Amino acid sequence: MTVTYVIEGSEVTGLERFWQVIGEAVNGPGGYFGRNFDAFADCLGGGMGTPDDGDFVFEWRDHSLSAQALGHEETARYLRQSLSRVHPTNRPAVQRRLDDALAGRGPTLFDLLVDALTSGTAPGTLRLM
Known part of the structure; x- marks a missing residue:
């Protein structure tokens, strides 16, 4: 069964806030899923809250707002x-x-994050909404 993690793009006001938002999306309140690009790539590799079988997706809602904030x-x-x-x-x-x-x-930072999410995961893992 596919697990969906929702990134609320309207909550992303900068890079530090992105790390908080994705950490909480994957691992709940106060959760961690990287605080820099290297750690983020490591987390995407598995074992940091996502299913071991890789059956998960990130649904990035209001991504255009995040794109502006991370421009x-x-x-x-x-x-x-x-x-x-x-x-x-x-x-x-x-x-x-x-x-x-x-x-x-x-x-932009948004571009780099999208690239990390698409190149570090299976095809179709990122849904920009």
Whole structure:
């Protein structure tokens, strides 16, 4: 039997709130399902609340509201924070991504999350509504 996890897009006001919303969707109030992209990918791999057989879907309701909240402005904020923490050899690449986000170009956090959800799970696992 397929388990459906609902992501309420209207509750996603930024990246930190996304981590809370998806954690609670999968594991209940206060639940955890990653707090960064690497941890999120690990959680999508199984064993962190989703069925071991992989028979689950994420239904992302009002995803257009999330897309706005996780757009270029939030992407730039995230990259600005990341810039000081990344290895010095990665700073030029992160700076280019930041420059693109500030100019309204390139993938957004929403795009990256959708990519993680579609590439890290079985086909059809993500339903954008």
